[in-house]
């Protein structure tokens with residue numbers, strides 16, 4: 001009995017780990033029934049893997065059997081691997097027992113497709129329903145939508161899950177068609193659109209009636225695999241931007257492709273995942289979501305790929321020296337946010353603190369900006385007299401020589417196979 | 419400069435602030451009795467904690483500071499760091515002496531110190547919310563012990579009480595020798611002696627005290643932790659930054675597989 005469950009967990013956790021979503025925040029499910037758990041407020045990372053990713057949810061597949069054959073997926077039909085499937089009870093017990101020991105914030109449940117979409121989706125729904133109604137579980141539940149599942153099942157799932165997601169997989173429709181002929185972006189848009197509609201509908205009803213049940217309170221997300229197809233960062237960011245706008249997604253995740261199959265359409269096994277690129281995409285995503293940047297400003301025809309050596313904010317600033325230097329004692333909050341080396345919380349502190357008097361170098365350092373980077377772009381009360389304008393290349397050189405990137409020791413092989 | 423010696427409690431610290439005003443003192447030096455070494459050439463004033471006086475100072479601060487800042491004040495106090503006491507007294511006086519809003523002057527060294535100290539304590543509170551690993555005992559209590567750098571136990575009560583409303587639990591601070599016990603109704607402070615067979619170094623109760631399924635779940639959790647790792651992305655520097663080594667001994671997943 002011990003061994004069997006260990007084996008299943010091994011197989012089904014291993015197969016689920018490539019899904020990068022780990023967030024357990026954004027819900028508002030309080031423990032009001034004196035049951036188990038609470039999913040209100042910001043999420044908690046309970047531990048971190050040796051590769052530095054956070055573990056906050058029990059992330060498993062219900063099964064790794066699959067009738068499809070997507071080239072980038074370990075569970076694909078043609079892959080010769082051990083197959084396993086959990087029972088509904090097993091998933092419920094694992095979740096509850098891990099949660100009670102404070103190992104996790106909740107469950108992230110996904111699945112290969114056995115038999116057909118609805119057959120699989122129905123089992124996922126049974127698990128979440130049992131957790132919520134029988135076990136009175138208020139922890140976080142993220143449910144992966146099975147493409148092609150019926151609206152009724154999606155709707156039922158939405159009554160119990162905190163977040164739902166369905167992966168775009170590849171940034172462009174063409175890329176996806178090559179690697180997963182049975183899938184399409186359209187198929188992803190349908191459930192995303194349907195759930196989004198229901199979310200809006202539920203919140204409209206909420207305004208009228210108090211006791212409307214929660215429906216996917218933490219919203220929807222999606223994942224894009226990068227580096228498996230030859231798309232540019234511009235294509236990736238524009239796709240992400242469109243999905244943020246059209247489906248009010250809470251998050252788009254970018255997952256650097258890790259070769260797991262010998263397929264001539266894909267990078268070979270053993271090649272390094274594009275970690276720097278992945279990191280740059282997240283930084284660019286942040287600029288869109290929290291720094292007031294428009295996607296066009298970050299990537300466009302003239303600048304289709306993010307720089308590898310500098311982050312996208314610095315890169316934008318270097319291309320737009322005409323906006324600098326920014327005077328921290330007088331500039332708009334919006335403009336201060338755009339200074340490389342100044343984050344959201346330091347920018348807020350700056351605008352608050354300057355009401356009490358002009359800000360000097362020392363203040364800025366203590367407030368916590370990265371001064372060495374920011375100093376090229378700002379003026380402050382005691383800034384040295386500027387003799388002439390530095391040009392972008394010179395500033396970049398200084399910043400690079402003063403900082404040591406955490407990636408410098410990693411090999412730079414961003415495989416281009418195409 | 420006058421030296422005030424207080425008993426190390428929050429109440430004592432607030433009482434000290436009260437005396438600053440009553441005695442019309444200039445800037446005073448504040449020391450807790452645990453850190454105080456009397457000096458024959460120096461006079462010092464012994465602050466006796468008084469509920470009443472402490473309450474008045476707390477209420478006074480409350481008229482100027484919002485909830486978040488009051489909490490920051492408390493958190494900084496829980497850092498138990500001697501320089502924190504000085505900053506707290508100076509901060510309290512700065513707030514009392516100035517118009518409301520003075521706390522957003524990050525150019526003031528005490529404001530900055532309190533905001534940074536409270537952040538440090540807050541970070542550790544958050545880490546404990548993440549890193550506590552309960553073990554179920556044979557009498558159905560979920561037990562964990564920890565050794566936080568700061569005295570964060572009081573800050574953990576609402577979180578765990580809320581989250582584990584339907585299970586009894588104990589969180590014990592080995593360093594400060596007290597714990598919290600939730601009995602399904604309320605949380606009480608408890609103190610107990612560690613028996614010989616408890617190994618305080620590990621987050622492990624002796625097997626005979628544990629629920630029969632406990633071993634299975636520890637193993638499954640370790641299995642899970644190992645299985646979700648992606649070797650191609652290994653980055654130990656990042657791992658250690660997120661999970662500092664000093665916490666490892668209480669994390670079941672970081673304990674070598676002796677089982």
Ligand code: SF4
Pocket residue numbers: 066067068069070073074075076077111112113180
């Ligand atoms: S349908 Fe999903 S599980 Fe099946 S092969 Fe494609 S990606 Fe993998």
